[in-house]
Amino acid sequence: MATLNFIYGTMKSGKTLTLLAEAHNFKSHNRNPYLLTAAGDTRSGIGVIRSRVGITASAQTFDASEDLYEKIRQSHLENQIDIVMVDEAQFLSRDQVFQLSDVADELGINVRCFGLRTDFRGELFEGSAALMALSDHMSENTGVCASGCVANMVLRMGTDGVPMIDGPQLLVGGEETYEAVSRKIWKERMRSAMNNPSRAVV
Template identity: 40%
Template sequence: MLRAPAPHPTDHPMAKLFFRYAAMNSGKSTQLLQIANNYESMGKAVALYTSAIDDRYGVGMITSRLNIQRESATFDAGFDFLAQDYGDTACILVDEAQFMTPAQVQQLHRLAHTRNIPVICFGLRTDFQGHPFSSSAWLLSLAEDVEEIKTICQCGRKATMHIRIDGAGRRVKEGPQVEIGGEARYRAVCGNCFHAD
């Protein structure tokens, strides 16, 4: 009696949730846009998302510091990833993932596993005070594939933290967790420089 051949693992690939985290200026958005280009060069559709509150380069724009820019859908705190029609989307790419809610991270995890669409999120782990972003803590807990994108501090060590500086170049140690625009500027630093007074 002849038996059908066993399915090859690549016949039914299992999608998962990915989290790519790094300090600022590490090339997260550049990598995201490169992945989008790779999929599209093979004729596959991608869904791009970024935070509606990040308007540094215009709302709904994913922008690399290498001056590569692309329009994107946006999410805010009330956005439901599960309610979207992804059609033949081959991959979902999320920039500024630290601005999601924990519920949205759970939605993306569920989406990857129930609709078999890989979801790749790029973001920061911690804020300028060294506190974790709640969505990043959830991503670190739920993502099946977690990877650090490395960059360096001005002193030459690996940068893992951030500091906020004002318009006069002074370090700011208190204030809201999220502050975009105005005088607020950020710098990626190592742990030693983060704790230096």
């Protein structure tokens, strides 16, 4: 029986590296992995998945309006897909997570989704919340906070180096925008930012 899996973690926890390594292993056995990434994430180019260590792979893209079940079904009819791997899964809509569960349940293709669990405010992304509700299996890739503790939260940094306390949930950015930290550090720095009367809100 095929399964839907959610692998989550902060930035720099190795999620994308894991995805690319698994995809490489499938290809080395003449298997066909179907890679998907968010259309809005163009940091490495359109339809490119890139790890911070420099490994890349081409991928199909998705936006919030697409029916991923139909997209994958059509591709599967043309060239049999052995596994679906989704990068930046926090950008999925709730409906798209249901569609990916249909890929597993109706097409019999394993689906592995890699993404963030929570945003800079400590709130679940829509896609991540749906994955946590529907996934057969979940696992966490852990990063390291500058404090030496496990990094399981993310701060969105302003240009002045102070954490942002408000703003749009979905905002593509790298290390210039986000910082992975432990929960303790996240709480301390968010509380400090909230008590700063000059803190800009975007």
